[in-house]
Amino acid sequence: MVFIDTHTHLYTEEFNNDRKEIILSAIGQGLSQFYLPAIDSSTTQAMLDTKNMFPDRIFLMAGLHPCSVKENFKEELKHVESFMEQHDFKGIGETGLDFYWDTTYVKEQKESLHRHIEWAIHFKKPLILHTRNSTRETINIVKPYISQGLTGIFHCFSGTAEDAAEVVDMGFFLGIGGVITFKNSGLDKVISKIDLSHIVLETDSPYLAPVPYRGKRNQSGYIPLIAQKLAEVSEVELEEVARITTSNALNIYKSSLS
Numbered sequence: 001m002v003f004i005d006t007h008t009h010l011y012t013e014e015f016n017n018d019r020k021e022i023i024l025s026a027i028g029q030g031l032s033q034f035y036l037p038a039i040d041s042s043t044t045q046a047m048l049d050t051k052n053m054f055p056d057r058i059f060l061m062a063g064l065h066p067c068s069v070k071e072n073f074k075e076e077l078k079h080v081e082s083f084m085e086q087h088d089f090k091g092i093g094e095t096g097l098d099f100y101w102d103t104t105y106v107k108e109q110k111e112s113l114h115r116h117i118e119w120a121i122h123f124k125k126p127l128i129l130h131t132r133n134s135t136r137e138t139i140n141i142v143k144p145y146i147s148q149g150l151t152g153i154f155h156c157f158s159g160t161a162e163d164a165a166e167v168v169d170m171g172f173f174l175g176i177g178g179v180i181t182f183k184n185s186g187l188d189k190v191i192s193k194i195d196l197s198h199i200v201l202e203t204d205s206p207y208l209a210p211v212p213y214r215g216k217r218n219q220s221g222y223i224p225l226i227a228q229k230l231a232e233v234s235e236v237e238l239e240e241v242a243r244i245t246t247s248n249a250l251n252i253y254k255s256s257l258s
């Protein structure tokens with residue numbers, strides 16, 4: 001079985017002491033590729049260094065995380081532009097809206113999201129969306145651009161069944177991670193109605209570890225635990241989940257298995 005972690009922050013300091021071992025152990029669990037969403041200029045170098053450890057398996061994105069949108073966000077957006085000029089990238093993000101941690105910069109978050117949408121359309125890359133407490137609002141912003149070929153992933157999808165149906169209808173994918181294993185998250189019921197052809201797997205490491213590691217450091221090697229839960233929810237074999245979600249991930253990132 002081959003899996004892909006479509007959203008993992010393997011470059012953060014939580015992995016400074018054992019990054020290589022963690023990646024090797026994930027590979028041992030069947031993980032074939034790892035997609036690294038950007039946060040901001042403070043993590044760019046660590047992201048590049050991590051890519052260099054396994055250049056055939058690790059792929060980068062260009063973007064500014066909504067939680068890093070502050071007074072200086074225009075400078076940060078310039079940094080993203082210069083990154084795109086100098087490096088290969090497979091996606092735009094993560095971007096989006098976060099109304100959970102801090103709503104001081106909502107206006108700026110929206111402006112930043114619009115810039116990312118323009119980049120995604122221009123470069124024909126998938127848009128990786130972070131939508132904490134903001135699924136509805138993000139759908140409303142993104143929807144008018146679908147006709148221009150915009151597609152991507154609602155990473156860590158946490159909306160309602162209605163939201164999920166609308167995201168699928170827009171041709172976007174639902175990024176499903178550890179939350180689906182959480183008791184009472186309700187996500188399992190929402191996802192049980194969604195065809196696997198619209199779903200990709202992600203860990204969002206080091207955050208949101210699946211049960212039985214909930215609350216601990218997450219890692220890409222836990223993807224099979226998420227896939228197993230998805231198999232139960234969707235009433236299919238684990239192999240089927242691996243096959244379909246891997247193919248979805250390759251399609252969205254325009255990648256192939258080497």
Ligand SMILES: [Zn+2]
Pocket residue numbers: 007009037094204
């Ligand atoms: Zn993330």
